[in-house]
Amino acid sequence: MPSLHVLFLLITTMTVSYLPNPSISDTESFIYGGCSQMKYAPSSPYESNLNSLLTSLVNSATFSSYNNFTITSPQDGSSAPVYGLFQCRGDLSSPDCSRCVSRAVSQLGVLCNGASGGAIQLQGCLIKYDNSTFLGVEDKTVVLKKCGVGTPEYDSDMVARRDAVLAGLASGGGQYRVGGSGRVQGISQCVGDLSAGECQDCVSEAVSGLRAICGTSVSGDMFLVKCYVRYTATGVLDNYSHNYSDHSNSDDGERAFAITIGLIAGVAVLVVFLAFLRKAFETKGK
Numbered sequence: 001m002p003s004l005h006v007l008f009l010l011i012t013t014m015t016v017s018y019l020p021n022p023s024i025s026d027t028e029s030f031i032y033g034g035c036s037q038m039k040y041a042p043s044s045p046y047e048s049n050l051n052s053l054l055t056s057l058v059n060s061a062t063f064s065s066y067n068n069f070t071i072t073s074p075q076d077g078s079s080a081p082v083y084g085l086f087q088c089r090g091d092l093s094s095p096d097c098s099r100c101v102s103r104a105v106s107q108l109g110v111l112c113n114g115a116s117g118g119a120i121q122l123q124g125c126l127i128k129y130d131n132s133t134f135l136g137v138e139d140k141t142v143v144l145k146k147c148g149v150g151t152p153e154y155d156s157d158m159v160a161r162r163d164a165v166l167a168g169l170a171s172g173g174g175q176y177r178v179g180g181s182g183r184v185q186g187i188s189q190c191v192g193d194l195s196a197g198e199c200q201d202c203v204s205e206a207v208s209g210l211r212a213i214c215g216t217s218v219s220g221d222m223f224l225v226k227c228y229v230r231y232t233a234t235g236v237l238d239n240y241s242h243n244y245s246d247h248s249n250s251d252d253g254e255r256a257f258a259i260t261i262g263l264i265a266g267v268a269v270l271v272v273f274l275a276f277l278r279k280a281f282e283t284k285g286k
């Protein structure tokens with residue numbers, strides 16, 4: 001397979017837009033990503049279905065925090081279906097969700113170039129696609145688990161609060177849950193294709209996992225395929241500092257925010273442009 005073949009970008013379009021705010025919102029920093037080993041054939045029906053899927057994800061994220069798609073090409077006998085979904089974190093505004101999904105699609109294009117399946121989790125959103133269906137399937141496989149540093153001395157207050165917060169998340173309801181006790185904060189998020197019962201089960205499993213591995217740690221993250229649970233006593237959720245981001249600083253300190261998504265550039269540009277206008281107005285208003 002030619003290495004220059006670019007998956008999501010038959011054409012590479014580079015769009016640079018300058019955001020007045022020097023810091024990219026934390027909802028867009030990278031947590032994990034992964035791709036299947038299998039590659040699809042370039043210019044295949046699967047490739048065009050995948051491009052349609054990614055466009056659909058970006059479009060849909062402008063008005064919804066979760067959606068799933070199954071794309072088939074009826075004109076082709078083999079049809080080569082692709083399945084995909086996105087899930088934004090429950091507290092994200094519609095514009096933030098939309099920005100996050102656009103960014104995830106653009107990063108996934110680089111990360112999973114040519115792969116028949118892939119997933120990427122940013123702070124604020126998850127997107128996932130594959131050529132076999134995973135929609136509506138509860139999957140509690142651990143994707144990422146990480147504990148922060150342990151408290152230097154056994155901090156029984158922190159541990160008790162952490163355990164209470166986790167218990168609250170495990171027994172709470174809804175796809176997105178938050179809890180807090182003192183300086184300990186916790187959140188959990190299920191993917192929207194899980195039923196209430198499946199979400200409950202998934203969150204409970206993630207909570208048990210955190211209790212088992214994170215001892216006295218000041219923070220912990222447990223990402224399963226269809227849900228995650230995170231807690232922190234430090235006031236910030238961890239980043240995993242992978243350098244996938246395609247932004248850079250320009251001389252005047254503004255952020256160059258580059259999006260490279262050939263086929264969906266139109267949509268992405270619009271989204272970024274609207275965000276830019278919004279930020280520009282906000283800045284003016286201050």
Ligand SMILES: *[C@@H]1O[C@H](CO)[C@@H](O)[C@H](O)[C@H]1NC(C)=O
Pocket residue numbers: 023024025026029236237238239
């Ligand atoms: C994570 O990254 C974002 C942006 O890159 C930054 O604003 C935030 O402070 C970082 N959080 C941590 C815990 O380092």
Ligand SMILES: *[C@@H]1O[C@H](CO)[C@@H](O)[C@H](O)[C@H]1NC(C)=O
Pocket residue numbers: 038039040041116131132
């Ligand atoms: C997914 O794609 C791979 C690689 O093209 C292929 O081997 C596999 O059979 C496909 N799976 C399904 C369910 O179509």
Ligand SMILES: *[C@@H]1O[C@H](CO)[C@@H](O)[C@H](O)[C@H]1NC(C)=O
Pocket residue numbers: 067068069135136192193194
């Ligand atoms: C997928 O989306 C369709 C239409 O939006 C919806 O009816 C269906 O319940 C969804 N399936 C899952 C597994 O979420």
Ligand SMILES: *[C@@H]1O[C@H](CO)[C@@H](O)[C@H](O)[C@H]1NC(C)=O
Pocket residue numbers: 243
């Ligand atoms: C990530 O980028 C920072 C600067 O932005 C650099 O210091 C660091 O070495 C990079 N890490 C990797 C793994 O490339």
